[in-house]
Amino acid sequence: MLSIEEHELHTRCLIKCLMFVNGKFCKDPKMATANDFSFSGLNIPRNTGNRVGSNVTLLNVDQIPGLNTLGISLARIDYAPNGGLNPPHTHPRATEILVVVEGTLYVGFVTSNPENRFISKVLYPGDVFVFPFGLIHFQLNIAKTPAVVFAGLSSQNPGTITIANAVFGSDPLINPDVLAKAFHLDIKIVNYLQKLFGGNSE
Template sequence: MKLFVALLVSALAISSSFAFDPSQLQDICVAVDEPKNAVFVNGKFCKNPNLTVADDFLFRGINIPRDTNNSVGSIVTMVAVDQLPGLNTLGISLARIDYAPSGLNPPHIHPRATEVIMCVQGELYVGFVLSNQLGNRLVTQILKAGDVFVFPFAMIHFQLNIGKTAAVAISSLSSQNPGVITIANAVFGSKPLIDPKVLTKAFQVDKKTIDYLESQFWYNNHS
């Protein structure tokens, strides 16, 4: 029995160690699309460290507001490993979110990250939903400039601009490639579409409602 418990604890420890981005394996590991003279590690090929340059670690333009004239009234500027190769293996990324008045960053999850968000300008209503195990309790707060809020790992969360002017937030995520799944886009805009029989049962509505929702254009504000 003691051996079984020891093996179980070891298995849980090993599985937990792979739940997040692995720790960096060397001082630097800059992402490179061309595998020639590279070593495959941590999901991206690494550039030869002797060939790295300062620009591999630089991203410009996070200070520039972007157009929020879209159906949700928000736009996310992501700075992850695809935009900043020097982030490879470092387990962190950054994003800027611009919101029009009444703009929404719709309910979504980051499958590989916890997110810490800071309101830089404006007033945001933010929140996340806990798991079924905790009764899907909604946790919300109103953020003003300078306030910081955390969205726990992989929880459904959102932000809504409740001010009368544009708002801006900066977020940090605990993965070089946090990913995003916008709930409405995934459920009603999948390719191919989910069978309406599944969704009518899941949402307890008629097929006409599901057909309407699946016919809509679901804007992706993470670009």
């Protein structure tokens, strides 16, 4: 049976553990360990054998709980040779700074309306590029060898919205008439794209 002091300590701990900060459980600092602040294996190449030829390993607050409230996260991105692509996407809660470790990448982002300026550059090992907060951006491997980058993000939970997946693969699907008009496409093409991106029509 718990003493009164032990019961009060246990209750305080439960209250602290059930508190949310930034949408995540706030762990009692006295219960934190080195594992809450570390991750191993980011040196291991990832599988890029998918449709776009890239693999993003994101280390955010879900993988490193100690990041909660610190406003940073990290990603390793691997690209297949000859066209491995991290497709156009945006981070709704973060700016991204990227450094190329291996390979040659064509990168770019588009500024906001009404200018919609496209800013791009070819990057080589050791080069750094910044993608401003919330803007649509991409990276494409233009070399015959694999490419690897590390990216820092200014949020412990930056989020990612991959444009094509979000627009054509939503659940439930966006009404095809809306997309046909917005993208000036035949509705048959919209239906095809929604099937391609696995949107849920139910």
